[in-house]
Structures are given as C-alpha cells and as structure tokens.
Amino acid sequence: MSDMPGRTDVTGRTDVPGAVGAAAHAARLRVDWPACRARGLCAELLPEVVSVDEWGYPVVERPVPRRLLALAAEAVDACPHRALRLLDPPRPH
Ligand code: SF4
Structure with missing residues (x-):
C-alpha cells in the first residue's frame, strides 16, 4: 500500500492520513x-x-472510508435504538 504513516488500531486496521x-x-x-x-x-x-x-x-469523526463500509453497516445494524444511519452509501453496480 502506501509508505505514508498511519494509525493502526487494536484490530490491525490502519488509517492512512x-x-x-x-x-x-x-x-x-x-x-x-x-x-x-x-x-x-x-x-x-x-x-x-x-x-x-x-x-x-458518539462523535462521528470522519466519513466512512470505502474499506470500512461493511463494518459501518454492521454498526448501523447493531445499534440497539436504530439511532445510526449510513448516508450516501454506494449504489450496487
Ligand atoms: S445508541 Fe446507537 S448511535 Fe447511540 S451510542 Fe449506542 S450504538 Fe451508537
């Protein structure tokens, strides 16, 4: 991928500034x-x-990167109060 520095979280996912x-x-x-x-x-x-x-x-810090769309959809589904929505998800091809 890139040699730019990124933040890696506990799951091993890296966010590239x-x-x-x-x-x-x-x-x-x-x-x-x-x-x-x-x-x-x-x-x-x-x-x-x-x-x-x-x-x-919750504080939404940034838009959802394409690589995290599936996890974002899981978070929406997991919200026990239906208080989370994904706006402008990509359309299926
Ligand atoms: S209720 Fe839903 S939106 Fe609010 S903190 Fe919990 S999971 Fe997040």
Whole structure:
C-alpha cells in the first residue's frame, strides 16, 4: 500500500492520513440524537470513524472510508435504538 504513516488500531486496521479524496470515502454516518442512548457500541465497532464524548455519546469523526463500509453497516445494524444511519452509501453496480 502506501509508505505514508498511519494509525493502526487494536484490530490491525490502519488509517492512512491524507486518504481523504472522494474515492477514499464511500458514505457518512449520521446519529439520530433523540434516539441515541449513549452506550457507545458504535464507537466500539468502528473506532476509526466514531469516538465517544465524555458523556458516552458518539462523535462521528470522519466519513466512512470505502474499506470500512461493511463494518459501518454492521454498526448501523447493531445499534440497539436504530439511532445510526449510513448516508450516501454506494449504489450496487
Ligand atoms: S450504538 Fe446507537 S445508541 Fe449506542 S451510542 Fe451508537 S448511535 Fe447511540
């Protein structure tokens, strides 16, 4: 891949700084704040994109890279309060 420095998380996935072009991002996550109960499950499932604030509410840090789309979809499905949505996912070919 690239020799650019990246952050590797505990799962071994590496986030490459600078990979922010349209081709690198496939979708965005949106939180329905009235529905969210701040348990932070989404941040546990997708730490490259979501962190939690001091009250446990999710903070969507960046668009979802194409390589993490499947995990983002899992996080959406796993949200116990249906408070997470994927916006602008790629269309099937
Ligand atoms: S998993 Fe759902 S309810 Fe839990 S913090 Fe994330 S958006 Fe909120």
